[in-house]
Amino acid sequence: MTEPNYLTADYTLRSWFFTTDHKRIAILYFASLTMFFFIGGAAATAMRIELATPQADLVSDDIYNRLFTMHGIIMVWFFLIPSIPNTLGNFIVPLMIGARDLAFPRLNLMSWYIFMLGGSVTLFAILAGGIDTGWTFYTPFATLYSNSYVMVAAAGVFIAGFSSILTGLNFIVTIHRLRAPGLTWYRLPLFLWSLYATSVILVLATPVLAITLVLIAVERFFGVGFFDPRIGGDPLLFQHLFWFYSHPAVYIMILPGMGVINELVSCFSRKQVFGYKFVAWASLAIAALGFLVWGHHMFVTGQSLLASLVFSFMSFVVAVPSAIKVFNWTATLHKGSLRFDAPMLYALAFIGLFTIGGLTGLFLACLAFDVHATDTYFVVAHFHYIMVGGMVTAYFGGLHYWWPKITGRLYSEYWARAAAILIFLGFNLTFFPQFVLGAEGMPRRYHVYPPEFQVWNVLSSGGATILAAAYLLPLFYLGYSVFFGARAPANPWDAPGLEWQTSSPPPEHNFDVQPVVTRAPYQYSRKFEAKPQNA
Amino acid sequence: MPDSPAVAPQFTSASHRDETAELGMWVFIATEVLLFGGLLLAYFVYRHAYPQGFVTGSRHTEIVIGTANTAILLTSSFLVAWAVEIFSAETRRLTAGLLTGAICLGLAFILLKGIEYHREYDEHLVPGIDFRFTGSLANGVQLFFIFYFIATAIHALHMIIGIGLLAVLALLCRAAPSTRRRAALHSVALYWHFVDIVWIFLFALIYLPGRSAS
Numbered sequence: 001m002t003e004p005n006y007l008t009a010d011y012t013l014r015s016w017f018f019t020t021d022h023k024r025i026a027i028l029y030f031a032s033l034t035m036f037f038f039i040g041g042a043a044a045t046a047m048r049i050e051l052a053t054p055q056a057d058l059v060s061d062d063i064y065n066r067l068f069t070m071h072g073i074i075m076v077w078f079f080l081i082p083s084i085p086n087t088l089g090n091f092i093v094p095l096m097i098g099a100r101d102l103a104f105p106r107l108n109l110m111s112w113y114i115f116m117l118g119g120s121v122t123l124f125a126i127l128a129g130g131i132d133t134g135w136t137f138y139t140p141f142a143t144l145y146s147n148s149y150v151m152v153a154a155a156g157v158f159i160a161g162f163s164s165i166l167t168g169l170n171f172i173v174t175i176h177r178l179r180a181p182g183l184t185w186y187r188l189p190l191f192l193w194s195l196y197a198t199s200v201i202l203v204l205a206t207p208v209l210a211i212t213l214v215l216i217a218v219e220r221f222f223g224v225g226f227f228d229p230r231i232g233g234d235p236l237l238f239q240h241l242f243w244f245y246s247h248p249a250v251y252i253m254i255l256p257g258m259g260v261i262n263e264l265v266s267c268f269s270r271k272q273v274f275g276y277k278f279v280a281w282a283s284l285a286i287a288a289l290g291f292l293v294w295g296h297h298m299f300v301t302g303q304s305l306l307a308s309l310v311f312s313f314m315s316f317v318v319a320v321p322s323a324i325k326v327f328n329w330t331a332t333l334h335k336g337s338l339r340f341d342a343p344m345l346y347a348l349a350f351i352g353l354f355t356i357g358g359l360t361g362l363f364l365a366c367l368a369f370d371v372h373a374t375d376t377y378f379v380v381a382h383f384h385y386i387m388v389g390g391m392v393t394a395y396f397g398g399l400h401y402w403w404p405k406i407t408g409r410l411y412s413e414y415w416a417r418a419a420a421i422l423i424f425l426g427f428n429l430t431f432f433p434q435f436v437l438g439a440e441g442m443p444r445r446y447h448v449y450p451p452e453f454q455v456w457n458v459l460s461s462g463g464a465t466i467l468a469a470a471y472l473l474p475l476f477y478l479g480y481s482v483f484f485g486a487r488a489p490a491n492p493w494d495a496p497g498l499e500w501q502t503s504s505p506p507p508e509h510n511f512d513v514q515p516v517v518t519r520a521p522y523q524y525s526r527k528f529e530a531k532p533q534n535a
Numbered sequence: 536m537p538d539s540p541a542v543a544p545q546f547t548s549a550s551h552r553d554e555t556a557e558l559g560m561w562v563f564i565a566t567e568v569l570l571f572g573g574l575l576l577a578y579f580v581y582r583h584a585y586p587q588g589f590v591t592g593s594r595h596t597e598i599v600i601g602t603a604n605t606a607i608l609l610t611s612s613f614l615v616a617w618a619v620e621i622f623s624a625e626t627r628r629l630t631a632g633l634l635t636g637a638i639c640l641g642l643a644f645i646l647l648k649g650i651e652y653h654r655e656y657d658e659h660l661v662p663g664i665d666f667r668f669t670g671s672l673a674n675g676v677q678l679f680f681i682f683y684f685i686a687t688a689i690h691a692l693h694m695i696i697g698i699g700l701l702a703v704l705a706l707l708c709r710a711a712p713s714t715r716r717r718a719a720l721h722s723v724a725l726y727w728h729f730v731d732i733v734w735i736f737l738f739a740l741i742y743l744p745g746r747s748a749s
Contacts, residue, residue, distance in 0.1 A: 094545070099545055103555050105543070105545070165563075165566050177554070177558060205569070207572075207573070211570050215577070224681070225681060231674045232584070232678065233678060241573055
């Protein structure tokens, strides 16, 4: 019998719920996030069913408000933001840098408990009757008028924020201090650069959301506050503070996805990532510039034209580092020895969908067009191309890529490819029609609409059916693989990263011998003789 | 002073562990800066919009208590810095004593803050509970006092957490001094100084506007 790995080291519940092993905590997050993903998805499904016809036939307007709010809050704070960092990041970061664990393992466990507490409080708000403010909690509706569980939901998000901060803190310190000997910054796999940039945003943006939610809670509780127009307060100040967090939060949601794509594209092209340093610094550039563009959510609020012009300009600027990445991935593919394994299908889908999402983001950065498209389905389609087409696709890509490492099992390549293709088709059918709807003027957040919009809505709802089924597929074939899949070798993709140089699944202590890094990452070769980063 | 025997496996040495812990505290302080930053932004926006209201509100604050509290907090920070400087196995009693002094000063700060809140309540200056201020400046004054209460309450919460941490460290450092305790003391001291610096900003913004005019 071989030595026990991290999964077989102990079987008690206690060994799971009090573990400080980053790999087990990643699994705890994975299970929780899967649950939240399907809860948020259920709300979206109900909305798409309602929108199949122009009249209201499934839910009332009030219930519809609660559905899209629940969908937004759950998906943003309880799936997208923690998705890649807390599952794949938690698992892979210490392995990639050749460390035994994150810098603060107990803090890591505490962060999961805080996350679950925040999630439970939010779920309670939903079960108790829901929230009707939209995920944005705009004032004065959220503070003075809404008769729903705003306080409870805001408390849930506030609590979950601490989990974000602690995770970001842990990653920053870990990447600074726990790298293996020889692993210089420019030898780090790009996944780590992007997670580092993500963590900087988590640490610097989340507290602003926290204080903003405190201000909301004070105003709701005491009936008077900063955003109260009756005493000369400015509801727009709330929007400034909220988007100062929430726009960088968009980059929290996409940067880790970009990081995963680097790993996938280079592995399945058998080539180094083209322009490593540009891609690395592009992550940090996105993190920095992302803090300076929040006003593009407020072009129609009456903010000064000068401010709008500056925010519009900055929004164009922040697209540059994103474009650098897309061009560099394309250049990596160029003359590569391409393999179309399931993770690569997700990566290619990501590049296409992210490009559409990014380019339509530039439409919205244009003042004149944005005035036309504000609060229409064009915006909904745009950010779903980034969040779902981009981040969720990257999440699935990364999950498949590292699945053999995490579980020690191989999944069915046939079903994995089928799911990847179905997700791509279902996604486009769901969201592309929404661009058309938005351009034609259909506003978001309504459950009834004029009959001329029905064709596009039916297409979108039909696509959502395919998408929902496709998202359920991995649950089955990945679940099957855990119990019946073939045993995975240590390095099934012949990849050079440190995480592939230990057994699958890794032992509890990660590496039998401390790896010493002697090479830059991504030393792939066409003949399946990648040179490991350590000697 | 002994190194604590076991170092968690992700670290190569005790000093590696201690430096890592300190970096963690710096990152946490960066988070805190942005937390108070959001609040200060709201302050500046409304001070810009209601300059007279804010000056008037400020002149209703208890500057004697505010100034005394500033002196108290600065002194406590000095004691903590002193404790960090001299901490060793031989001076553990003095270290614990200095930390206890800092804790007492921290408690005195909270006590004075409570008295201050009480006086403001008596003067009907608590928005949302009992606020009676009429005239053209009422809105600005009310916004000022909303800021005042939220900011000082959050600051006081940080103080209470800091006092708790200092108390734990005073006991630990006295019981079993080690390099690990010194690192922990160092990190908590950073936090305490940060809370102190936040107060210096709050003091200037809350108590001083309009004071020089008369």
